[in-house]
Amino acid sequence: MTTYVLIHGAGHGGWCYQRVARRLAAEGHTVYSPTLTGLGDRSHLVSPDIDLDTHITEVANLLFHEDLTDVVLVGHSYGGTVVRGAADRAIGRVGKLVFLDAPDGRSQIEAFPVLLKEREKGRIIDGVELVLFPSEELVRFFGITDPEDIEWxxxxxxxxxxxxxxQPLELHNEPALKAIPQYRIVSSASLGLGVHDGELLAASRAEGRFWEIDSGHDLMISEPDAVTGLLTEIAAAAVEVR
Known part of the structure; x- marks a missing residue:
């Protein structure tokens, strides 16, 4: 059985993995889907001090305090940057890294220039600059189109x-980080937007570590069976020495 740690993207929370987590747990796997501080069920803790390092440290601390090893660490969207940083700080605890529609390795505004437009619509509340205010338009931008899913x-x-x-991602153990097997699952919707690193995708394809799911960006909500199936396949895959 496998231990999965599922990290959500911007504006979301651990709740977004509910369908995938239940399916993995039903197969006997151990699943953690924490919510990053300032979001979801922890939105009441939002403060001006929260930055990328805050979220990276939270995930690295989870791996340490729960004494987790050989973890399949999954990051969706913004969460891809978080899990890359957490794996860098918790070398020896992560067995495989999975980037779920996540352009890893860059700050989010580098990967998603559209966020600069979102910033224009943002607001400062209690000293915190906030963006991505929820709306039906935003939900549809995330690729959620089913009326029941939108309502949820x-x-x-x-x-x-x-x-x-x-905030740019800073790495401290890059050689060891590169040695961790890395896998990429992308949505068909994001491939046409130019947000993914073409060289990384090409390398992942050549190594058999790339999959495309015909869905929108929030594919763990819209395609939980496909995502669950690929995560179990990745966990079972033999690791080839590169």
């Missing part, structure tokens, strides 16, 4: 602290 997701989305999106 919309009230659970929360504004996101801007500071986490513009």
């Amino acid at each position: 997701a919309l009230p659970r989305l929360t504004p996101h602290p801007w500071k986490t999106l513009e």
Whole structure:
């Protein structure tokens, strides 16, 4: 059995993995889907101090305090940057890294220039610059189109602290990080937007570590069976020495 740690993207929370987590747990796996501070069920803790390092440290601390090893660490969207940083700080605890529609390795505004337009619509509340205020338009931008899914997701989305999106990712153990097997699952919707690193995708394809799911960006909500199936396949895959 496998231990999965599932990290959500901007404006979301651990709730967005509910369908995938239940399916993995039903197969006997151990699943953690924490909510990053300032978001979801922890939105009441939002503060001006929250940045990318805050979220990276939270995930690294989870791996340490729960004494987790050989973890399949999954990051969706913004969460891809978080899990890359957490794996860098928790070398020896992560067995495989999975980037779920996540352009890893860059600050989010580098990967998603559209966020600069979102910043224009943002607001400063209690000293915190927040963006991605929930709306039906935003939900559809995330690729959620089923009316029941929209009704479920919309009230659970929360504004996101801007500071986490513009802070560059700093790595301290890059050689060891590169040695961790890395896998990429992307949505068909995101491939045409130019947000993914073409060289990384090409390398992942050549290594058999790339999959495309015909869905929108929030594919863990819209395609939980496909995502669950690929995560179990990745966990079972033999690791080839590169």
